[in-house]
Amino acid sequence: MLAQQYDARDNKLHLNQVPIPEPREHELLVKIKNASLCHSDVMLFEPNDQGLVLGKNPVTIGHEATGTVVGRGSGEAANKFRDGDNVGFLCAVECCFDCLNCRTVHNSWCVTGKTKMQGFTLDGYFQEYAVVDARAAMVLPEGLDVNTAAPLFCAGVTAFHGIQDCELDPGQWVTIIGCGGLGHLGIQYAKAMGLKVIGLDIADQALEEAKNCGADHVFNSSKDKDWKDKVLEITGGGVDAAVNFTASKKSYDDCPAIIKPGQGLLMVVGIPRDPLQLNALDIALGRFRVKGSNNGTCYNMRPAIEFSAKHNIQPHQTLYQLEELPKMIDLMKSHKAQGRMGIVFEGGKSHL
Structure with missing residues (x-):
């Protein structure tokens, strides 16, 4: 099968022919239908000190996909699925899924210490077939299209909980910082929860996307020098929560000025290359x-x-061919992408 693989030796992608994997006892073999690009994938190409670790080399990138079950292991978890099921899944594997950390914190902190992430330490989803852990998979509910739902299985889950975990009441104000791949979903979730939304970004096309998703107000923080004052005026003293989906340290530095004193929340979702700096007195x-x-x-x-x-x-989601993944990465790096970018596979080949 074809796979887009990152090679650390030249810091580039290569479209390689690789074997189709065989599912182990607890795994599903999935024919990938839709794989989408996340900013975390792009971090492979950049120096970072935020704990992003590469495993095998070369490695198929991509950790956000949906597909159809075409094979199963013999274990109990795998046998809950049937061939032909349309499924989505998360990328953490080799963990126990049962310890307190797996159940209430994150699989990254599994007590076994063996967790790996597909797309980074193991092959991911920018390939025609993938094995996934059945315990981290679910059948798509009615209304979700397997050919377009991939962004929900990282960006969607992340954006949903980024908003829900603010624990706001309908009518309160939330600022969505970064209105692209994660933020445009965050705005939709916030509006569905009855919140009032201000979208912030440095790219005009992302702000257009924010308005299309229902944002009540949008500001280009790189062009409007008075954006902070305007946010304070609109909200009557500051937002109840600022949810930062970006990888920009500066955007985090700007957040305290627009948060309502004594009540407001800074929700950390995006992972900048450099560590955050917060005022301990605040x-x-x-x-x-x-x-x-x-x-x-x-x-x-x-x-x-x-x-x-x-x-x-x-x-x-804007769709591309598998061969065009390097172009997708360049668009994301240059902040020219709008919404999410993805690839649809059909009949063993990707298509527009």
């Missing part, structure tokens, strides 16, 4: 709170996906 005196929202486990995946189906949350 935290100690309660100027604002800081909270994180991870990209999902098999335990919090289902509520996000079912909410998406119920409220018709749709990833806005």
Whole structure:
């Protein structure tokens, strides 16, 4: 089969022929239908000190996909599925899925210490077939199309919990920082939860996407020098939560100025290349709170996906061919992408 593989020796992608994998006892063999690009994939090409680790080399990238079951292992978890099921899944594998950390924190912190991430330490989903852990998979609910739903199984779960975990009431204000691949979904979730939304970005096309998704106000923080004052005026003193989906350290530095003092929350979702710097006095005196929202486990995946189906949350996705993945990465790096970018596979080959 064809696979887009990252090679650390030249820091480039290569379209390689690789064997189709065989499912182990607890695994499903999935014919990939839709694989989409996440900013975390692009971080492979950049230096970072945020814990992103490469495993095998070369490795098939991509950790966000949907597909159809075409084979199964003999284990109990795999036998809950049937050939022909349309499924989505998360990328954490080799963990126990049962310890307290797996169930309530994240599979990354599994007590076994053996967790690997497909697309980074093991082959991911920019290939025609993949094996996935049946315990981290689910059948798509009615209303979700296997050919377009891939972004929901990272971006969607992440954006949903990034908004829901703010624990806001309908009518409160939330700022979505970064209105692209994650943010355009976050805006849809926020509106479906009855929140008032301000979208912030540095790319005009992303702000257009934000308006299309229902944002009440949008600002280009690189062009409008008064955007902070305008946010404070609109919200009557600051937003109740600022949810940062970007990899920009500067955007995190800007957040405290627009958060409502004493009540507001900074929700950390995006992972900048450099560590965050927060004023300890702000935290100690309660100027604002800081909270994180991870990209999902098999335990919090289902509520996000079912909410998406119920409220018709749709990833806005531009489709490419598998051979065009380097172009997709360049577009993401240059902030020229709008919504999500993905690949659809059909009949063993990707198509537009």
